[in-house]
Amino acid sequence: VSRRDAEIDDELASHLEMAMRDHLARGEAPREARRRALLELGNPTVAKEETRSVWAWTRLEQLATDLRIGARILWRAPGLSATAALLIALVIGGNMTIFSMVHAVLAKPASGIGATRLVTVGWVTDGEEHPVTSYPNYVDVAAASRTLKPMLAQQFGRVVLTPRDGSYAVQGATVSTNYFDTLKIRLALGRSFEEREGLSGTAGLVAVISHHLWRERFGGTPTVIGQPMTINNHAATIVGVAPPDFQGVVFSEHADVWMPFASYAEVDGQRQILTDRLAQAVFMIGQLAPGVSLSQAQAELATIADHLPHVPGDRARTRTVQLFAYSATAAGDSLVAQRGPWFLALFSIVTALTVLIVYGNVANLMLARAVGRAREMAVRQSLGASRTRILRIFVAEGLAIGSVAWIAAAIVAFWATRAIPRMMPPLDGQGSRILFDFSPDGVVLGYALLLILIGVVCISAAPGLRAQRQALQPLLKAGEQGIVQGRSTISNGLVVLQLVFSVLLLTTAGLAYRSLSVLGASDLGLDTSQLLLVTINTRSAAATPQANGALLDAIVDRLRPLPGVRTVTYARRPVQSYWPTEQIAGGVAGQAFAAERDEVGPDYLRTMGLGPVAGVDFGERVTHQGAVAVLINQRLAEALWPGQPPVGRTLRLGSYAQPVEIVGVMPDAFYNGYRRQPDANFVLSSAAPQPQEMTLYVRYSGSLDDVVPEISRGLRAVDGRVPIVYTRTMDEQLEGLTWPIRALTVLLATFAIGSMLIAVMGQYAAMAFTMRRRVRDFGVRMALGASSDEILASATREGLRLTGAGLAIGGVLSVAAAHGLRSMLFGVTPTDARTYVGVVVLLGAASLVACYLPARRAARIDPMQALRDE
Amino acid sequence: VTPPKTDLPQGTLDLLILRIVGLEPIHGYGIAQRLQQLSRDVVQVPQGSLYPALHRLEKRGLLAADWQPSDTGRDAKFYRLTSKGRAQLKEETANWARLTGAIQLILRDAKGGAA
Numbered sequence: 001v002s003r004r005d006a007e008i009d010d011e012l013a014s015h016l017e018m019a020m021r022d023h024l025a026r027g028e029a030p031r032e033a034r035r036r037a038l039l040e041l042g043n044p045t046v047a048k049e050e051t052r053s054v055w056a057w058t059r060l061e062q063l064a065t066d067l068r069i070g071a072r073i074l075w076r077a078p079g080l081s082a083t084a085a086l087l088i089a090l091v092i093g094g095n096m097t098i099f100s101m102v103h104a105v106l107a108k109p110a111s112g113i114g115a116t117r118l119v120t121v122g123w124v125t126d127g128e129e130h131p132v133t134s135y136p137n138y139v140d141v142a143a144a145s146r147t148l149k150p151m152l153a154q155q156f157g158r159v160v161l162t163p164r165d166g167s168y169a170v171q172g173a174t175v176s177t178n179y180f181d182t183l184k185i186r187l188a189l190g191r192s193f194e195e196r197e198g199l200s201g202t203a204g205l206v207a208v209i210s211h212h213l214w215r216e217r218f219g220g221t222p223t224v225i226g227q228p229m230t231i232n233n234h235a236a237t238i239v240g241v242a243p244p245d246f247q248g249v250v251f252s253e254h255a256d257v258w259m260p261f262a263s264y265a266e267v268d269g270q271r272q273i274l275t276d277r278l279a280q281a282v283f284m285i286g287q288l289a290p291g292v293s294l295s296q297a298q299a300e301l302a303t304i305a306d307h308l309p310h311v312p313g314d315r316a317r318t319r320t321v322q323l324f325a326y327s328a329t330a331a332g333d334s335l336v337a338q339r340g341p342w343f344l345a346l347f348s349i350v351t352a353l354t355v356l357i358v359y360g361n362v363a364n365l366m367l368a369r370a371v372g373r374a375r376e377m378a379v380r381q382s383l384g385a386s387r388t389r390i391l392r393i394f395v396a397e398g399l400a401i402g403s404v405a406w407i408a409a410a411i412v413a414f415w416a417t418r419a420i421p422r423m424m425p426p427l428d429g430q431g432s433r434i435l436f437d438f439s440p441d442g443v444v445l446g447y448a449l450l451l452i453l454i455g456v457v458c459i460s461a462a463p464g465l466r467a468q469r470q471a472l473q474p475l476l477k478a479g480e481q482g483i484v485q486g487r488s489t490i491s492n493g494l495v496v497l498q499l500v501f502s503v504l505l506l507t508t509a510g511l512a513y514r515s516l517s518v519l520g521a522s523d524l525g526l527d528t529s530q531l532l533l534v535t536i537n538t539r540s541a542a543a544t545p546q547a548n549g550a551l552l553d554a555i556v557d558r559l560r561p562l563p564g565v566r567t568v569t570y571a572r573r574p575v576q577s578y579w580p581t582e583q584i585a586g587g588v589a590g591q592a593f594a595a596e597r598d599e600v601g602p603d604y605l606r607t608m609g610l611g612p613v614a615g616v617d618f619g620e621r622v623t624h625q626g627a628v629a630v631l632i633n634q635r636l637a638e639a640l641w642p643g644q645p646p647v648g649r650t651l652r653l654g655s656y657a658q659p660v661e662i663v664g665v666m667p668d669a670f671y672n673g674y675r676r677q678p679d680a681n682f683v684l685s686s687a688a689p690q691p692q693e694m695t696l697y698v699r700y701s702g703s704l705d706d707v708v709p710e711i712s713r714g715l716r717a718v719d720g721r722v723p724i725v726y727t728r729t730m731d732e733q734l735e736g737l738t739w740p741i742r743a744l745t746v747l748l749a750t751f752a753i754g755s756m757l758i759a760v761m762g763q764y765a766a767m768a769f770t771m772r773r774r775v776r777d778f779g780v781r782m783a784l785g786a787s788s789d790e791i792l793a794s795a796t797r798e799g800l801r802l803t804g805a806g807l808a809i810g811g812v813l814s815v816a817a818a819h820g821l822r823s824m825l826f827g828v829t830p831t832d833a834r835t836y837v838g839v840v841v842l843l844g845a846a847s848l849v850a851c852y853l854p855a856r857r858a859a860r861i862d863p864m865q866a867l868r869d870e
Numbered sequence: 871v872t873p874p875k876t877d878l879p880q881g882t883l884d885l886l887i888l889r890i891v892g893l894e895p896i897h898g899y900g901i902a903q904r905l906q907q908l909s910r911d912v913v914q915v916p917q918g919s920l921y922p923a924l925h926r927l928e929k930r931g932l933l934a935a936d937w938q939p940s941d942t943g944r945d946a947k948f949y950r951l952t953s954k955g956r957a958q959l960k961e962e963t964a965n966w967a968r969l970t971g972a973i974q975l976i977l978r979d980a981k982g983g984a985a
Contacts, residue, residue: 007947011898012921014946018899021942040902042918050918054925 093412112246499806525669527609799851
């Protein structure tokens with residue numbers, strides 16, 4: 001290209017030389033000869049450019065030239081270019097980080113899973129969603145389905161593992177034998193399960209253990225394969241070790257031991273769950289067969305579910321399936337899975353808004369510079385550069401900034417997605433952290449590229465349009481100011497736009513934050529302070545529910561008198577994201593209700609900081625023999641016996657309609673943690689549960705450091721075979737349930753505040769720029785007698801007019817947006833006054849500072865100086 | 871006194887260049903001079919478009935060029951017709967004759983009708 005350039009230069013030069021010689025020959029003076037020769041040739045720059053463009057054969061080549069020009073321009077104004085690139089890099093980097101995380105949390109499978117197109121099978125009973133179904137249902141559906149093949153089943157639980165050196169409580173899962181093959185997981189050592197091991201009647205229990213457990217408890221030696229150990233008091237043989245990155249399919253339920261479902265049920269004496277269709281036990285994942293869509297699979301499975309055998313005693317009217325794409329969180333009735341789509345929607349809005357704010361800002365910066373360069377552009381145009389060409393220069397600049405910003409944004413995002421998981425709390429009390437892969441993948445990089453391209457358009461269009469409209473003449477005249485006087489509507493418009501987006505973002509984040517704070521601990525209706533949760537496992541120490549009840553009573557009796565312990569109780573399930581639902585019947589009309597149920601110990605209500613509304617609490621002792629006593633919540637009592645005392649009446653509980661006696665009515669509260677429906681029914685039963693994992697609730701006084709060791713000593717004294725699974729306070733437990741949402745809300749808020757700062761900075765820049773342009777105006781006014789205070793007031797007022805417009809438009813849009821999102825808000829109205837007042841005060845104050853500072857500088861000018869400078 | 875200048879109709883510049891280069895190898899300045907002389911100063915070639923036109927023809931393979939010393943002593947880029955250019959010149963000339971003949975006919979008839 002450059003050789004061609006030189007040749008064209010030479011050719012034109014020789015032309016000029018010959019023309020000049022001819023003019024000289026006609027007797028013209030040398031200066032005149034040169035002038036006429038040049039005149040004849042016309043604009044040499046245009047001639048050269050057009051001649052060269054004959055040879056510029058690809059658009060790509062032109063793009064490269066443009067980029068080179070863009071880079072050169074940027075290099076000449078490094079401060080401004082760096083600011084622009086940095087702003088874009090930060091906002092895009094931030095967006096990529098959040099998008100990566102949301103993508104990872106909501107869409108990615110658990111780590112280590114090689115299979116794709118996996119689908120979670122959810123069950124809907126009478127309109128209520130449940131993640132689980134019965135084992136025989138799984139067997140029938142898996143055998144019948146052509147669209148989901150293969151299909152796996154798993155049940156999650158904690159087990160007591162006894163290798164040679166003691167008892168440990170670990171998390172485990174019983175699974176269908178095709179589990180590892182379906183997920184396409186290559187074991188690190190040994191083998192997966194064989195089909196015959198999934199049939200009942202096989203001799204011996206086999207297990208696959210996690211890589212983590214293998215390293216921690218078995219020294220990481222290959223001889224572990226074939227080694228015997230005890231699981232929940234049953235002899236088992238280790239046949240395989242999972243790869244290091246795999247810890248189960250659901251991120252909140254990571255497992256260390258996997259056993260075949262059927263053979264475990266067999267050795268554990270729970271053979272009935274293999275045939276009982278009402279025992280809702282297993283969670284199902286299937287893989288879409290090649291060429292099958294999710295909706296096709298949904299249709300087929302709905303038909304199969306319709307034809308599942310009806311069971312006598314099943315009160316459910318309808319049972320059907322609901323398929324959804326598998327991800328590590330889209331499983332179960334978890335808060336994350338429920339609120340996921342909400343956050344995804346919110347995230348999309350936030351992204352669009354922050355990015356637009358920053359682009360508005362950068363466009364304003366570029367515009368400010370374009371005004372400074374108006375003279376340069378005018379010279380270029382007068383030399384024959386076409387308007388398209390000028391626009392291309394701006395696009396080239398935009399592209400150069402965009403490319404730098406994209407790379408920088410990717411670096412920011414890669415760094416942040418690696419840093420953030422290190423700050424997350426461990427989800428279980430055993431020190432294992434959640435294996436999350438947040439790093440941006442191709443989808444995320446492509447998404448960022450799209451945002452950048454939109455940005456390039458925004459930031460080149462503003463100055464480009466301005467250049468198109470500009471009159472050349474005044475700029476070229478000698479002595480005329482290089483800056484056009486007057487106000488820029490584009491620039492003001494951009495400031496208002498930024499403020500509008502900022503308001504929208506702040507209100508959205510504010511409402512989200514307020515919805516979250518409504519989910520705060522106090523609103524559970526329980527006293528969560530100074531409450532300790534100690535999860536133990538009684539599998540090794542008790543064999544029957546009766547023995548389990550006796551053991552638990554012994555533990556409570558032992559712990560109650562300890563120093564620092566005020567009351568003690570126990571529950572089958574702690575506060576968590578899911579309790580099983582049971583059908584209950586009774587009441588005036590004998591109608592059926594669904595209620596969440598738990599089995600609890602003595603003094604339950606008292607330990608929760610509550611008292612019975614009617615009747616009694618379970619008292620210091622609960623009976624495990626004879627008639628089972630239950631507590632029901634107020635709402636259920638009202639529904640069953642409107643206006644009548646329920647205490648002393650009989651309720652029928654569960655699929656088998658077991659009669660139980662109501663001994664008390666408890667206040668409405670969220671005994672199980674956060675729920676979508678605020679009107680859940682609860683039943684607490686005194687029946688002793690099967691020996692398994694139990695959680696002790698200890699209401700303590702004084703220091704936690706003193707109480708915890710006392711409790712472990714007390715437990716050891718009762719029975720050394722009862723391991724403590726983990727210990728935490730109620731507040732920690734609740735935080736564990738809500739941290740993903742809390743974290744996302746904090747990110748949202750960070751974003752909103754960040755974009756507000758950026759918008760206000762933008763307003764400051766625009767204001768400062770306007771003030772600079774109007775120095776002469778102020779000078780004249782002051783020379784005519786305006787005081788500096790008057791100038792200050794009028795300039796500030798002028799700036800705040802934009803703020804007013806931004807707040808007004810933004811407010812209206814926010815109300816509209818919040819109405820659209822109403823179904824996703826929890827406990828706050830779309831016109832939540834506190835949110836709006838907060839936003840107005842916050843943004844108004846920041847904006848005032850942004851207007852006041854440049855106005856003050858303008859008011860301080862010396863009028864004589866200002867006028868002389870002109 | 872210079873006679874009034876007339877702009878060249880679109881597309882005719884290429885034809886004129888081919889014609890002039892067809893006489894003998896010649897440089898750009900020479901072409902401009904020759905055009906002016908031959909048209910008795912009526913045709914004003916916008917010289918800004920001369921070089922793009924020359925390079926366009928060179929790129930299409932109708933002209934070839936090399937650097938030779940000119941009569942000033944300095945090297946200049948001399949253009950000459952390729953065989954492809956010669957064929958093109960013949961065809962364009964015929965086209966032009968047909969077109970101008972047709973236009974003449976129309977103009978004459980229209981004039982007669984009006985009279």
